[in-house]
Amino acid sequence: VSRSFAVDTAVERIQQGSYAAAIAPGWDIGGNANGGYLLAIAARAIALETGRPDPVTITAHYLSPGRPGPLSAEVRAVKQGKRFGVATAALYCASQPVLQALGTFGDLGQAETGVQRIEAQPPDLPPADECVRHSVEHGAPAMYQGLDLRLHPEDAGFRHGEPSGELRVRGWFRFADAGSVDTLGLLLAVDAFPPTSFNARLPVAWTPTIELTTHVRARPVPGWLRATFSSRFVSGGFVEEDGEIWDASGRLVAQSRQLALLPLAVAEKS
Amino acid sequence: VSRSFAVDTAVERIQQGSYAAAIAPGWDIGGNANGGYLLAIAARAIALETGRPDPVTITAHYLSPGRPGPLSAEVRAVKQGKRFGVATAALYCASQPVLQALGTFGDLGQAETGVQRIEAQPPDLPPADECVRHSVEHGAPAMYQGLDLRLHPEDAGFRHGEPSGELRVRGWFRFADAGSVDTLGLLLAVDAFPPTSFNARLPVAWTPTIELTTHVRARPVPGWLRATFSSRFVSGGFVEEDGEIWDASGRLVAQSRQLALLPLAVAEKS
Numbered sequence: 001v002s003r004s005f006a007v008d009t010a011v012e013r014i015q016q017g018s019y020a021a022a023i024a025p026g027w028d029i030g031g032n033a034n035g036g037y038l039l040a041i042a043a044r045a046i047a048l049e050t051g052r053p054d055p056v057t058i059t060a061h062y063l064s065p066g067r068p069g070p071l072s073a074e075v076r077a078v079k080q081g082k083r084f085g086v087a088t089a090a091l092y093c094a095s096q097p098v099l100q101a102l103g104t105f106g107d108l109g110q111a112e113t114g115v116q117r118i119e120a121q122p123p124d125l126p127p128a129d130e131c132v133r134h135s136v137e138h139g140a141p142a143m144y145q146g147l148d149l150r151l152h153p154e155d156a157g158f159r160h161g162e163p164s165g166e167l168r169v170r171g172w173f174r175f176a177d178a179g180s181v182d183t184l185g186l187l188l189a190v191d192a193f194p195p196t197s198f199n200a201r202l203p204v205a206w207t208p209t210i211e212l213t214t215h216v217r218a219r220p221v222p223g224w225l226r227a228t229f230s231s232r233f234v235s236g237g238f239v240e241e242d243g244e245i246w247d248a249s250g251r252l253v254a255q256s257r258q259l260a261l262l263p264l265a266v267a268e269k270s
Numbered sequence: 271v272s273r274s275f276a277v278d279t280a281v282e283r284i285q286q287g288s289y290a291a292a293i294a295p296g297w298d299i300g301g302n303a304n305g306g307y308l309l310a311i312a313a314r315a316i317a318l319e320t321g322r323p324d325p326v327t328i329t330a331h332y333l334s335p336g337r338p339g340p341l342s343a344e345v346r347a348v349k350q351g352k353r354f355g356v357a358t359a360a361l362y363c364a365s366q367p368v369l370q371a372l373g374t375f376g377d378l379g380q381a382e383t384g385v386q387r388i389e390a391q392p393p394d395l396p397p398a399d400e401c402v403r404h405s406v407e408h409g410a411p412a413m414y415q416g417l418d419l420r421l422h423p424e425d426a427g428f429r430h431g432e433p434s435g436e437l438r439v440r441g442w443f444r445f446a447d448a449g450s451v452d453t454l455g456l457l458l459a460v461d462a463f464p465p466t467s468f469n470a471r472l473p474v475a476w477t478p479t480i481e482l483t484t485h486v487r488a489r490p491v492p493g494w495l496r497a498t499f500s501s502r503f504v505s506g507g508f509v510e511e512d513g514e515i516w517d518a519s520g521r522l523v524a525q526s527r528q529l530a531l532l533p534l535a536v537a538e539k540s
Contacts, residue, residue: 057481059329079333102372117504211327234387
């Protein structure tokens with residue numbers, strides 16, 4: 001497991017339902033902590049509270065930006081069943097609510113195998129060293145210091161003012177320390193790529209996430225993850241973004257969807 | 271608005287955060303209330319508590335089957351912002367938790383118009399009277415008494431033992447009384463169609479929903495809704511189901527995804 005990710009998402013149990021954590025510096029985009037990073041902290045607290053290691057499905061609604069410093073997590077188990085535990089979690093920065101989450105957790109090490117039917121393929125990517133590293137040195141936000149993210153060359157043009165025109169971003173994902181990605185790390189991975197709207201020639205300044213839902217379908221094997229994100233509906237000031245993460249064995253390990261706001265750039269709005 | 275749906279999902283405010291409701295008879299599948307119907311009740315309580323009429327994005331995790339009788343709803347507003355209110359809701363049947371929900375609500379009558387980019391089409395359906403009515407008289411569960419649901423003939427073969435083989439179900443949706451569908455009604459619509467697995471030649475007995483997330487993208491205009499549901503990933507005992515609902519003006523009004531369990535038929539499992 002990535003040591004920096006494990007340390008930077010650590011939670012400490014204070015008493016039943018109460019956890020202490022911190023937003024570590026370096027997981028931000030322009031000062032605000034990444035939504036997937038915050039969700040991983042909430043999920044770690046739920047995993048401890050329910051005694052179930054894996055988020056089978058988890059949803060976060062984002063309430064206010066998270067900035068580096070202490071966090072508290074309040075977790076409430078709403079059901080402890082034979083196979084799954086369901087819990088809510090709230091993260092607070094001082095007394096400010098940052099995130100509200102709801103998840104069903106289980107043990108994906110014990111998942112039934114059963115019937116398989118997969119009607120999709122992992123994204124077709126050039127080898128990682130022929131992709132474009134989205135690095136801090138080349139203008140990516142601070143968060144990318146902890147990540148090794150390689151964009152498909154066709155989807156990386158937005159970095160130099162030549163967006164592809166497609167609502168799509170594909171690439172490779174791993175931690176910068178090459179530590180393996182566990183099922184909590186997947187919650188970061190689904191929110192770690194630049195937004196699809198950056199490739200869409202829309203006058204978009206930024207796309208704050210309202211809500212992010214992730215289904216974790218399996219524990220990833222060690223190695224690079226392949227990811228693809230796309231959007232089909234830009235309307236009414238909203239955009240959805242659908243993600244798929246595939247592991248090095250070619251298995252779908254996570255499916256995500258988020259709903260984001262589409263604030264238009266001020267200059268273009270008038 | 272459909273009178274029976276409005277009456278059967280009514281909630282009464284007892285005090286701040288506490289609502290009384292009931293699971294009305296006739297919204298069940300084999301005795302258990304439909305998940306979308308239950309979610310509509312929870313959403314109505316959230317709408318009252320937050321003073322925001324429309325579920326912009328709402329997620330429910332299902333905890334135990336709901337049977338006809340009194341319900342109580344506990345709602346907690348976690349944020350009241352300028353544009354959106356965020357709240358959790360729990361439904362209880364006696365003291366048994368039935369459903370836990372988390373939603374961001376707003377007013378979609380005031381939605382910004384802004385940039386539009388839609389990379390999809392409503393499903394291509396034969397006219398409603400050339401489709402197959404999924405009615406109680408022809409073996410559909412009790413819930414379909416209140417609905418007028420017409421399946422695409424290509425997707426209706428599972429009704430007589432001839433599933434299409436595709437993980438897909440398309441059709442028309444309205445209430446049996448032809449009352450219009452509001453944004454709470456959409457929460458029923460996204461869970462009202464037979465599961466895609468019925469068309470998949472899988473040895474599946476039933477697919478209990480673990481979690482259902484719906485983005486409501488606009489208020490539907492009056493008239494028939496067009497719906498399409500599909501699944502791409504059957505693995506590890508889980509299946510996702512993606513839905514889109516389009517209104518009579520050709521606008522996408524809701525996008526949904528659920529994660530369901532895939533218990534295999536006992537006879538086939540051995």
